[in-house]
Amino acid sequence: xxxxxxxxxxxxxxxxxxxxxxxxxxxxxxxxxxxxxxxxxxxxxxxxxxxxxxxxxxxxxxxxxxxxxxxxxxxxxxxxxxxxxxxxxxxxxxxxxxxxxxxxxxxxxxxxxxxxxxxxxxxxxxxxxxxxxxxxxxxxxxxxxxxxxxxxxxxxxxxxxxxxxxxxxxxxxxxxxxxxxxxxxxxxxxxxxxxxxxxxxx
Amino acid sequence: xxxxxxxxxxxxxxxxxxxxxxxxxxxxxxxxxxxxxxxxxxxxxxxxxxxxxxxxxxxxxxxxxxxxxxxxxxxxxxxxxxxxxxxxxxxxxxxxxxxxxxxxxxxxxxxxxxxxxxxxxxxxxxxxxxxxxxxxxxxxxxxxxxxxxxxxxxxxxxxxxxxxxxxxxxxxxxxxxxxxxxxxxxxxxxxxxxxxxxxxxx
Numbered sequence: 001x002x003x004x005x006x007x008x009x010x011x012x013x014x015x016x017x018x019x020x021x022x023x024x025x026x027x028x029x030x031x032x033x034x035x036x037x038x039x040x041x042x043x044x045x046x047x048x049x050x051x052x053x054x055x056x057x058x059x060x061x062x063x064x065x066x067x068x069x070x071x072x073x074x075x076x077x078x079x080x081x082x083x084x085x086x087x088x089x090x091x092x093x094x095x096x097x098x099x100x101x102x103x104x105x106x107x108x109x110x111x112x113x114x115x116x117x118x119x120x121x122x123x124x125x126x127x128x129x130x131x132x133x134x135x136x137x138x139x140x141x142x143x144x145x146x147x148x149x150x151x152x153x154x155x156x157x158x159x160x161x162x163x164x165x166x167x168x169x170x171x172x173x174x175x176x177x178x179x180x181x182x183x184x185x186x187x188x189x190x191x192x193x194x195x196x197x198x199x200x201x202x
Numbered sequence: 203x204x205x206x207x208x209x210x211x212x213x214x215x216x217x218x219x220x221x222x223x224x225x226x227x228x229x230x231x232x233x234x235x236x237x238x239x240x241x242x243x244x245x246x247x248x249x250x251x252x253x254x255x256x257x258x259x260x261x262x263x264x265x266x267x268x269x270x271x272x273x274x275x276x277x278x279x280x281x282x283x284x285x286x287x288x289x290x291x292x293x294x295x296x297x298x299x300x301x302x303x304x305x306x307x308x309x310x311x312x313x314x315x316x317x318x319x320x321x322x323x324x325x326x327x328x329x330x331x332x333x334x335x336x337x338x339x340x341x342x343x344x345x346x347x348x349x350x351x352x353x354x355x356x357x358x359x360x361x362x363x364x365x366x367x368x369x370x371x372x373x374x375x376x377x378x379x380x381x382x383x384x385x386x387x388x389x390x391x392x393x394x395x396x397x398x399x400x401x402x403x404x
Contacts, residue, residue, distance in 0.1 A: 078296050078311070078313070079299065079300045081296070086292055090288055090291075090292035091285055094283070098281045106320070107320050109317040110314070114312060118310035118335040118336055118339070119335045120347055121310070134320055144320070
């Protein structure tokens with residue numbers, strides 16, 4: 001998270017960071033306040049940044065700790081990524097996954113990429129869903145695999161203009177999941193940014 | 203595919219390659235027949251081998267070209283992988299995904315890892331599902347997202363003893379999908395092994 005970010009980070013067509021100055025910070029300023037640094041670099045929804053990838057919280061998480069990891073470069077398909085971007089993306093998925101599993105007290109993870117429109121992708125920017133799972137967490141909603149129907153409903157919450165379809169189980173989506181406030185998302189992003197600092201690099 | 207394989211490859215507790223001699227081939231033999239080499243190195247279900255990963259065909263593919271990519275080392279969780287294994291696995295996913303999308307005339311891919319029992323994993327060996335998708339390919343079965351219900355049914359076909367649950371839509375699973383013969387799987391693995399040879403390394 002100490003990485004300098006030049007300009008806003010985009011998730012598809014959306015800016016998901018706070019306004020970041022395009023100028024480098026002035027030299028000879030006082031040493032940064034760690035909390036403030038975390039806050040600034042994590043921006044609004046983004047809580048982790050690597051040279052080629054970033055991780056962001058969700059507007060309507062399916063389960064607590066449901067986050068996304070994307071390449072910094074806005075490209076729609078995994079095959080559009082360079083080998084370096086692919087490597088960085090999935091090492092970030094692994095590290096972020098380990099963190100959310102720990103922080104949210106989970107014991108498993110669903111990791112899913114809808115790679116292209118025909119696979120259900122709604123925001124044309126590669127993104128891996130990471131969803132922490134625990135025993136019986138979805139029993140009331142249909143069992144372990146209900147996560148997929150919910151994932152299908154979730155896809156596109158950050159990009160409704162790209163949504164071309166509806167979940168087959170709108171009741172699950174409509175009754176139980178509401179968009180969060182930006183304040184909620186920012187608070188979670190700040191918390192997760194701090195938790196990432198405690199993760200081993202590998 | 204020129205990679206030497208010392209001993210059988212395991213997918214969880216299952217051997218998924220033909221019996222491979224533990225001795226290196228004798229020197230000064232005649233030059234290998236390319237077809238035969240492909241056949242031998244691809245084994246039964248395995249059609250691609252890298253230093254740390256392998257790709258195999260499925261007993262009951264959800265859609266044509268549905269394949270799996272696993273690390274050579276039998277470990278249950280993504281977080282158990284070394285950084286090198288993680289990198290090799292997902293570069294292999296990207297390369298194999300590109301190939302099956304081309305060979306099966308698809309335009310998108312579902313990529314999914316059920317990382318742990320609570321995420322629906324039934325074979326305790328990391329594996330990424332790659333499922334080629336095309337427009338309207340599942341309209342008759344419930345739409346784009348029916349793939350997930352079918353994925354849930356599929357999980358564990360190679361390891362029924364690990365299955366602890368049933369799909370919520372057994373009709374889909376029971377009526378439309380039957381295990382294939384080993385001959386079918388071997389023929390597909392041979393075909394895909396040849397197709398992989400035509401893929402650019404990156």
